[in-house]
Amino acid sequence: MLGRLRDALRRFAEEVASSIAEKAAYKTITEEDLRPLLDDLVFRLVEADVGIDAAEAIAGMVSERLSGSKVPRGTDVRKHVEETLRSVILEVLSAARPTIDLLGEARRRCGTGSPLVVLFLGVNGVGKTTTIAKIAYMLKKAGATPVLAAADTFRAGAQEQLAYHASKIGVPIVKGSYGADPASIAFDAIRYASSRRLCAVLIDTAGRMHVDKNLVDELKKIARVSKPHYKILVVDSLTGNDAVEQALRFDEAVGVDAAVIAKIDADPKGGTVLSIAYALKRPILYLGTGQRYGDLKPFNPEEIVETILS
Ligand SMILES: Nc1nc2c(ncn2[C@@H]2O[C@H](COP(=O)(O)OP(=O)(O)OP(=O)(O)O)[C@@H](O)[C@H]2O)c(=O)[nH]1
Ligand SMILES: [Mg+2]
The missing domain is CATH 3.40.50.300 (P-loop containing nucleotide triphosphate hydrolases)
Structure with a gap:
């Protein structure tokens, strides 16, 4: 249940983490770091049956919240990215919160x-x-x-x-x-x-x-x-x-x-x-x-x- 979607999001978090780690001097997640990874994220979301509009909107929100964000030395970048994903996905799903009982x-x-x-x-x-x-x-x-x-x-x-x-x-x-x-x-x-x-x-x-x-x-x-x-x-x-x-x-x-x-x-x-x-x-x-x-x-x-x- 929801497996492919879960994989798409996790892969993104891992990839951002490893691309930041490779350039240990970077303390900030830049838009450049993110761009190719965001393309992959959109692709994987679409593979997980997310509509292209929704996938692009999600990537846009993730980009806005992550680029320029400072990651202090010793912070788990993957966790940091996952927190951002969590807030974005929650925001999208919240538009459908069941208000009818x-x-x-x-x-x-x-x-x-x-x-x-x-x-x-x-x-x-x-x-x-x-x-x-x-x-x-x-x-x-x-x-x-x-x-x-x-x-x-x-x-x-x-x-x-x-x-x-x-x-x-x-x-x-x-x-x-x-x-x-x-x-x-x-x-x-x-x-x-x-x-x-x-x-x-x-x-x-x-x-x-x-x-x-x-x-x-x-x-x-x-x-x-x-x-x-x-x-x-x-x-x-x-x-x-x-x-x-x-x-x-x-x-x-x-x-x-x-x-x-x-x-x-x-x-x-x-x-x-x-x-x-x-x-x-x-x-x-x-x-x-x-x-x-x-x-x-x-x-x-x-x-x-x-x-x-x-
Ligand atoms: N696994 C699973 N099967 C479901 C679920 N809901 C419905 N089904 C199955 O989907 C098939 C179609 O379900 P129906 O409820 O007859 O669908 P319907 O929309 O009324 O179909 P029509 O009246 O022919 O348009 C049945 O075999 C159901 O058992 C679900 O939540 N999970
Ligand atoms: Mg029926």
Whole structure:
């Protein structure tokens, strides 16, 4: 997990340290020292799936903070560089600090007849349905029972897949017939939750490419009808740069309030999280860390920095 990203940052710190050590007379890290190493850093970050814009911005921030910095004799240069990297990465990730508390908001709405409505969207196969199941599991466990809205009437078996999760977790589901209007299913689910005073409605939608106009129009309609409090984009950590493209296009089309990055456990690179934080500048609420219901981790910038630079 995040391995390639970690290597990219460590290599940079080591290289700065050795290039400074070779010229023992230098007490200051100069821009000249850094320039070739920064190029390598950008290259390695991109190899670790960090988008080029984010990689260059990171290198720019590192350069600004390091060049001209005085390293007293006897100081561990590598540590000094790592501290700088730590502060830069934390700053980038902090743009995506999760400021939305789904559990808290759902809890407050229990029994009110006005449930929290959350719409999940994203391209095919990224992990939307699984993420909804995980969030439903979390809410149910905390006593904030949601209803699931099976508004993916497009893919054969999609409603059954969600129904399977609903029955395993023990939460209600509202379905429609195959090919039914997804917006009306979302609407029915909201009515269902309101009349039973449930806490939340989690709306599953069909995977769609951000470039498919008809399906994006359908998504707009679902959003118009269900008026979700939050539209949450799910992206797959393994898709790297494409995840950024998806995020920006969906944001343009329907507006994205927050993101979940799934399959981080299966991603040996790790750059997607940095790229999404940098490009989307919306909260990342959770990271999907596996296929079980409990495999959902709140996004924590400090923890990620620790993972890649401890
Ligand atoms: N390792 C891992 N696998 C995941 C994670 N989240 C989802 N998956 C797997 O990814 C595959 C696709 O997940 P779905 O939840 O069906 O994805 P979806 O976005 O709903 O797919 P469509 O409805 O077809 O667009 C499944 O095999 C999931 O088990 C995760 O965090 N880690
Ligand atoms: Mg699905």
